[in-house]
Amino acid sequence: MTREWWKHLVLILGALIVIAPFYTMVSYSFKSPGEIDRGEGGFFGRQELMVDEKCVKLRDPNRDDIAAASARFPGMDDNAIRKALASEAEADCSMRPAVYNYSQAFTQAPLLRYLANGVIVTLSIFALQVVVALPAAYALAKLRFWGREAVFGLVLFCLLIPVHAVALPLYIGLAKLGLTNTYAALVVPWTISVFGIFLMRQFFLTVPDDLIDAGRMDGMSEFAIVWRIMLPTAIPALLAFAIFSVVAHWNDYFWPRIVVTGNRDLFTPPLGLREFKGGADGSMFGPMMASATVIVTPLIVAFLLAQRRFIEGITLSGMK
Amino acid sequence: MAGLILRQIAKTFGETRVLRGISLDIADGEFVSLVGPSGCGKSTLLRIIAGLEAQSSGEVLIGGEDVTGVRASDRNLSMVFQSYALYPHLTVGENIAVPLRMRQLTAAQRLPVIGSLMPGARARGREIAGAVSEAARTLDIDGLLERKPGQLSGGQRQRVALGRALVREPAAFLLDEPLSNLDAKLRVHTRAEIAELHRQLRATFVYVTHDQVEAMTMSDRIAVMMGGEILQCAAPGVVYDDPEDLRVAEFIGSPKINLLPADVGDGGRLSVMGHPLDLAVPSGARGVRIGLRPEALVVADAGAPLVGRVVHFENLGSDLFAQVAVPGLEDRVVLRASPRMRSSLRLDATVALSFDPAAALVFDGAGKRLRDLRRPAANRHREAVL
Ligand SMILES: Nc1ncnc2c1ncn2[C@@H]1O[C@H](COP(=O)(O)OP(=O)(O)OP(=O)(O)O)[C@@H](O)[C@H]1O
Ligand SMILES: [Mg+2]
Numbered sequence: 164m165t166r167e168w169w170k171h172l173v174l175i176l177g178a179l180i181v182i183a184p185f186y187t188m189v190s191y192s193f194k195s196p197g198e199i200d201r202g203e204g205g206f207f208g209r210q211e212l213m214v215d216e217k218c219v220k221l222r223d224p225n226r227d228d229i230a231a232a233s234a235r236f237p238g239m240d241d242n243a244i245r246k247a248l249a250s251e252a253e254a255d256c257s258m259r260p261a262v263y264n265y266s267q268a269f270t271q272a273p274l275l276r277y278l279a280n281g282v283i284v285t286l287s288i289f290a291l292q293v294v295v296a297l298p299a300a301y302a303l304a305k306l307r308f309w310g311r312e313a314v315f316g317l318v319l320f321c322l323l324i325p326v327h328a329v330a331l332p333l334y335i336g337l338a339k340l341g342l343t344n345t346y347a348a349l350v351v352p353w354t355i356s357v358f359g360i361f362l363m364r365q366f367f368l369t370v371p372d373d374l375i376d377a378g379r380m381d382g383m384s385e386f387a388i389v390w391r392i393m394l395p396t397a398i399p400a401l402l403a404f405a406i407f408s409v410v411a412h413w414n415d416y417f418w419p420r421i422v423v424t425g426n427r428d429l430f431t432p433p434l435g436l437r438e439f440k441g442g443a444d445g446s447m448f449g450p451m452m453a454s455a456t457v458i459v460t461p462l463i464v465a466f467l468l469a470q471r472r473f474i475e476g477i478t479l480s481g482m483k
Numbered sequence: 484m485a486g487l488i489l490r491q492i493a494k495t496f497g498e499t500r501v502l503r504g505i506s507l508d509i510a511d512g513e514f515v516s517l518v519g520p521s522g523c524g525k526s527t528l529l530r531i532i533a534g535l536e537a538q539s540s541g542e543v544l545i546g547g548e549d550v551t552g553v554r555a556s557d558r559n560l561s562m563v564f565q566s567y568a569l570y571p572h573l574t575v576g577e578n579i580a581v582p583l584r585m586r587q588l589t590a591a592q593r594l595p596v597i598g599s600l601m602p603g604a605r606a607r608g609r610e611i612a613g614a615v616s617e618a619a620r621t622l623d624i625d626g627l628l629e630r631k632p633g634q635l636s637g638g639q640r641q642r643v644a645l646g647r648a649l650v651r652e653p654a655a656f657l658l659d660e661p662l663s664n665l666d667a668k669l670r671v672h673t674r675a676e677i678a679e680l681h682r683q684l685r686a687t688f689v690y691v692t693h694d695q696v697e698a699m700t701m702s703d704r705i706a707v708m709m710g711g712e713i714l715q716c717a718a719p720g721v722v723y724d725d726p727e728d729l730r731v732a733e734f735i736g737s738p739k740i741n742l743l744p745a746d747v748g749d750g751g752r753l754s755v756m757g758h759p760l761d762l763a764v765p766s767g768a769r770g771v772r773i774g775l776r777p778e779a780l781v782v783a784d785a786g787a788p789l790v791g792r793v794v795h796f797e798n799l800g801s802d803l804f805a806q807v808a809v810p811g812l813e814d815r816v817v818l819r820a821s822p823r824m825r826s827s828l829r830l831d832a833t834v835a836l837s838f839d840p841a842a843a844l845v846f847d848g849a850g851k852r853l854r855d856l857r858r859p860a861a862n863r864h865r866e867a868v869l
Contacts, residue, residue, distance in 0.1 A: 373568035376535045379555040380562045381647070382585035395572035 185459075191452035195260035199448050210259045218256035224248040260449060265457075267450035272438035273427070274454055278461075281432045284349045284419075285412045289405055291354035296404075297397075300363035301389045305375055315364070321357040327417070334421055344429060348422035353412060359404050366400035367393060406469060413462055432458040484686050485546030485654040486511040487532065492541035494527055494711075501527050503711040504541070509655075514681050514688040515716075516698035519708035520734070525691045526565065528708070529657050532689065534558045545654050556585075561648035562657040567640045567664075569632040569647070576615055576628035579646045583611045586651070618650040621680070638669045645673075649680065655687035662697065674701060695735050699723070707731045723776075729850035732774050738797075738804055738817045741775045743789075745845075751857070753845070756811060758788035761840045763857045770848025777804060777819035779842040782827070787837035789816060793828055807834060 186206075191199055194208035224232070229244050236244050258266075268274055302308070303315050333352050334343070342348045370393065378388045394401070416433040423429045435458070439451035487509040494502040501524045509515050517525045530536040532543055534555035542549050550558055561582070569578050584593060588611075592604040599608065619625040622642040632640055641661060648656055658677075662670045678701045681688050692698055698705045699719045706716040707730075715727045726732035732740050745753045751763040755773060764771060780789075791809035798804075803822045806815040818836060820828060828834065845853040 371566060371568065373564045373566045374570070376530075376533075376555070377562070377564060377568035377570075377647075379535060380533060380560065381582040382556045384556065387585070392570060395570075398572075 188452045188455050188459075191448050192264050192456045193261040194449060195263075196447070196449060198260070208260055210261060212257045213260055213263060214253055215256045215258070215263060219249075219252050222248075222252035222256070224252075264449035264453040267447065268454040268457060271447075271450060272435050272454065274432075274435055274457060276428065277430050277432045277435040278458070280429060281413055281458075284346065284431055285409045287346070287350045288353045288412050289408045291350065292356040292359050292404075292408055293401065295355050296359035296363050297394060298386065298389050299360045300367050301385075301393055303360070304364045304367035305370075305372070306385075318357050318360050318364075322361060330418070330421060337422060343422050344424060344426045346429065349419055349429070349431070352418070356404075356408065359408065362404050362407075363397060363400060366397055370396055402469065406466070409465070410462060484511055484652070486513070486687060487655055487689065488544040488547075489528075489532070490542045490544070492528065492531060492538050492543065494524070494531060494536070495539050501711050502531075502538075505708075505711075505713055507706060507713060507716060509687060509689065511687055512685045514678075514690065514701060514703045516690045516692060516702040516705045517708055518692055518695055518698040518705055518734070521693060523708045524711045525693075525708055526659055529562075529659050529689060529691050532655075533560055533562050533657055559654045560657055561651055561653040561655075563644050563648045563659060563661040565659045565661070565663060567632075567644040569640060569643055571632055573631075574628065575624065575630050575632070575635070575643050575646075576619070578632065578643055579615045579618055579628075579650050580611050582647060582651050583614060587611065614650055615646075618646045621649070622646050622676070637664045638666070638673070641665060641673065645677070649684075652684075652686070655689060657689050657691075659691045660693065661690075662692070662694070670697075677701060695737065699735075705735075707734060709734070726774075726844065727852050729772070729774070729846040729852075732844060732846070736776060738777055738819075740844075741777065741780070741816050742814070743773045743775065743812065743816075745771045745773045747771055755788045756809070760788070760843075761858055762843065762845070764845060764847075764853050765855050768847050768853060771853070772846050774844035774846060775838055775842065777817045779838050780816070780818045780836045781838065782818070782820070782824070783835050783837035785835050787835040789836040791816065791834065791836070793830055793832050793834060796828070796830065798822065798825070803828070805834075807836065 190206050190208075193206070193210070194204055195211070195213045197213075198204040198208045224245055228248065229241050232244055232248055233239075233241075236247055239247070303311060303318070337343050337348050337352075342351070374392060374396075375388055378392050383391060413431075414433060415431070419429075419431045419434050423431075423434065432454075435454055436451060439447045439454065487507075489505055489507040489509075492502055492505040493500070505528060507515070517528065519525055527536060531538045534550065534553060534557075538551075542551050544550065545558060545560070570581065573581070588598070588604065588607055589601070592598050592601045592607065594601075598604060616625060616628070619628055622645055624639060624642050624646060627635060627639060627643070632643065635643065641664065645661060648658070661677075662673055665673060674697055677688075677690075681701070690698070690701065702719060704716055705719050705722050707714045707722060709730050715722060715731045717725075722731060722735050726735065729742075733742075743755050745755050745760075746757075747764060747766075747768055748754055748759070751766045751768065753760045753762045753764060753771065753773070789807070789809050791807040791812075793805050794808045794815065795806040796803065797806075800822070803820045803825060805818045805820060805828050807818055808815050816836065818834075840858075845856060847853050
C-alpha cells in the first residue's frame with residue numbers, strides 16, 4: 164500500500180512538471196498584460212474590461228473627424244467634441260482580456276494562413292514519406308538482393324545523424340537550387356524518413372511470406388504488392404508513424420526558421436509565434452500564448468482521438 | 484491447361500542440398516500427388532514450379548516452354564498455400580476476385596475510385612462478379628462473400644483459398660497441403676470435392692501432401708519423395724502393391740508394412756525364422772528382407788512360419804488390426820483381419836501366421852526391390868514374376 168502511494172506521488176509530480184508550461188500557456192492566453200506582469204488573477208484572470216491602447220490610438224480624432232461629428236454633439240466646442248469622441252473610442256476599444264488576446268492572435272498575424280501552411284506542409288511531408296518508405300521497407304524486409312544488410316545498416320546509421328548536423332549543407336543545396344522561401348524547401352528535405360523506413364521494415368517482417376507469394380501468383384507486380392497488400396495490412400503501423408511524423412513537423416521551428424526568410428505567406432504555425440516577440444513596447448505575452456494555444460490544439464485533439472493507436476504504435480516499434 | 488515437365492531440378496540452400504535432381508513429366512489434365520515425410524522438399528519443389536523460388540539447376544517446362552527466369556506472376560499458374568494466405572483486409576468476394584482483377588483489368592481500370600468509370604470497366608466488373616459467384620457456389624461459400632477472412636472458420640478459409648485458385652483457368656493448379664488444417668470429417672468431404680473438381684475441369688493438378696490417404700484417393704499418379712529425390716512415381720495401386728524401394732513400401736500403407744529378415748540358403752532359397760519358403764533369389768543377394776502387407780498375412784494352423792502372441796488390438800470398425808509379438812523379431816507383426824475374427828483373436832492368444840509367397844515383396848540389403856524371383860523346389864525352371 165505504502166509503495167503504491169509513493170509510485171503515485173512520483174507520477175503525479177512528474178505529470179505536474181510536464182503540465183506546468185501548458186498550464187501557464189493557457190492561463191496567460193486568458194489574462195490581461197497587467198495580470199501577467201504582476202502574476203496575479205489565478206487561472207482565468209479577473210477578466211476586467213481592459214482598453215486596447217493601439218485601437219484607441221488608431222481612432223485618435225483629427226480635424227475632419229471633429230467637423231463631421233459636430234452634428235452629433237450640438238452646442239459643444241471642438242475640445243469637448245474631441246473628448247467625447249475619445250471616450251467613445253475608449254468604450255469601443257475596451258474588451259475582456261481573453262477576447263483581446265485571441266482576437267489579437269488571429270488579427271495581428273494571419274494565423275489561419277499559418278495553420279493552413281502547417282497542414283499543407285505536414286501532410287505533404289507525410290504523404291511523400293509514405294511513398295518512399297513503403298517500397299524501401301518492403302525491399303529491405305522481403306526481397307533478397309545483394310547488399311541488403313549493408314543498406315539496412317546505412318538506414319540504421321542515418322537514424323543516428325541529428326538533423327542539425329546536416330542542416331547547413333541542406334540549406335546551401337536548396338539555396339543553390341533557388342528553392343529557399345518555397346514550400347519545396349519546407350517539404351523536400353524530409354521526404355526520406357529513415358525512421359519511417361525502419362519502423363515499416365520492422366512491421367513488414369511480421370507479414371507472412373505466403374501472403375506476398377499469393378500476390379505474385381495472383382499476378383501482382385512487386386509495386387502492386389506494396390500498395391495492395393503491404394499498405395492495407397500495415398495501417399496500424401502507418402498510423403503510429405503518421406503521429407510521429409506529423410507531430411515532429413507541425414511543431415518544427417528550426418527548419419522553417421532557416422529556409423523561410425521574410426516571406427510571411429510561407430510561415431508555419433511555430434514561426435507565427437515570432438510575430439508577438441518583444442519589440443520596443445515589450446512582448447505581447449497574452450496574444451502570443453493565445454496563438455500558441457491555437458497551434459497546439461489540433462495536435463492535442465488528434466492525439467486524444469488516436470490515443471490508443473499511438474500507444475499501440477509505440478509498443479509495436481519497441482520504443483519508449 | 485498444359486502439362487508440366489521437370490528436368491533434373493536441383494536446389495541447395497547454402498550448404499544443404501534440398502532437391503537432388505528431380506525429373507518428372509506431368510501430362511495435361513493429370514492429377515499428380517507429391518508425398519513424402521516432412522522436410523523432404525515437397526514445398527520447395529512446388530515453389531520452384533510456381534516460380535517463387537529459383538532452382539539451382541535444371542529446368543521447368545510449362546506447356547512445352549522453358550520458364551526459367553519467368554516471374555511467378557507471368558507463369559499463369561494457380562496456387563493454394565499451406566497457410567491459405569488470404570488477404571486479411573479484403574472480403575471473401577474480393578479475395579476471390581483478385582486474380583481476375585489483376586489479370587483482366589487494365590491498370591487504369593483497377594484504380595480505386597475512378598477505375599470503375601473507365602471504358603469497359605463496368606462490363607468486365609460484371610463478368611468478374613459472375614465468375615466469383617460461380618466459384619463460390621461450387622465451393623458452397625456463397626453465403627460468406629461479404630465476410631472478412633478473420634471471421635471465418637479454418638475450413639471456410641480453406642475453401643476461400645481454393646476458390647481464389649479455381650476462379651481462373653490457369654495452365655496448372657498447385658496445391659500445397661490444402662487440407663492439413665481441417666478436421667477429419669471436413670478433410671474427407673473436401674478431398675472428394677477437389678477430386679470432383681479435377682474431373683470437371685480436366686485440369687493439371689500438382690498436389691502436395693504428407694497424408695498418403697489423400698494421395699491414394701485422389702491422384703492419377705503418386706510421386707513418393709524422400710531426401711530430395713523422387714523414389715517412385717506411379718499410379719496409387721502400383722505404388723502400394725508394387726513398390727520399387729523399401730522406403731516407398733514403408734511410407735505408403737497404414738499400418739506400416741511388416742518387414743521380416745530373411746536368410747538366403749542354398750540356391751538362393753529364402754527362409755524366414757528358420758522356416759524355408761517357396762521363394763528363391765539370385766545368389767549373391769545379402770541382407771534380404773521380405774515385406775508383407777497386413778492383409779497378406781492369414782491365421783493358419785501350427786507349423787506356419789510365424790508364431791506369436793497377440794499383444795494389442797486396433798478395431799477400426801470395418802477392419803481389425805492385431806499386433807502380434809513374434810519371439811526373435813524386433814518389430815511386432817501387424818495382421819489385418821475382419822472384425823468377425825475378433826473372437827478367435829483374443830488378447831494373449833497364441834496365433835500362427837502364414838502368407839502366400841506370391842504376395843511377398845522382397846528387397847535387397849540396399850532397399851532395392853528384387854524382382855528376379857524363382858520358385859525353388861517344384862518348378863525350378865519356371866520363373867514367377869511377382
Ligand atoms: N529458405 C530456406 N532456407 C534454408 N533451408 C530451407 C529453406 N526453405 C526450406 N528449407 C529446407 O529445405 C528442406 C525442405 O523443405 P520443404 O519446405 O520443401 O519441406 P516439405 O517437404 O514441404 O515439408 P512439410 O511436409 O513439413 O511441409 C527442409 O529441410 C527445410 O529446412
Ligand atoms: Mg511443405
